[in-house]
Amino acid sequence: MPEYPSDQLGRFQIRLPTDWRDTIKALAAKNRRSMNAEILAALEGHVQPHQREDQTAA
Structure with a gap:
């Protein structure tokens, strides 16, 4: 059983x-969240519109 919820998430290194x-x-400090959460928010803003496009095209 995972000790932390983050143990269930994939890890990805990026340069x-x-x-x-x-x-x-x-x-992240301005938005009162972690650097990881800030990066995820930025990625979600970019990826989610593409996911919607893919779903409507299917």
Whole structure:
């Protein structure tokens, strides 16, 4: 049994430009969430419209 809910999630490493870390950290603090949550929010904003397109095309 997983100890934490995050143990059930896939892990993915990504290389980012050096200055992006500071930008993401600042955005996360401004939005009162973790850097991981900030990155997920940005990805969701990009990916979800494409998922809807795929669902309507099917």
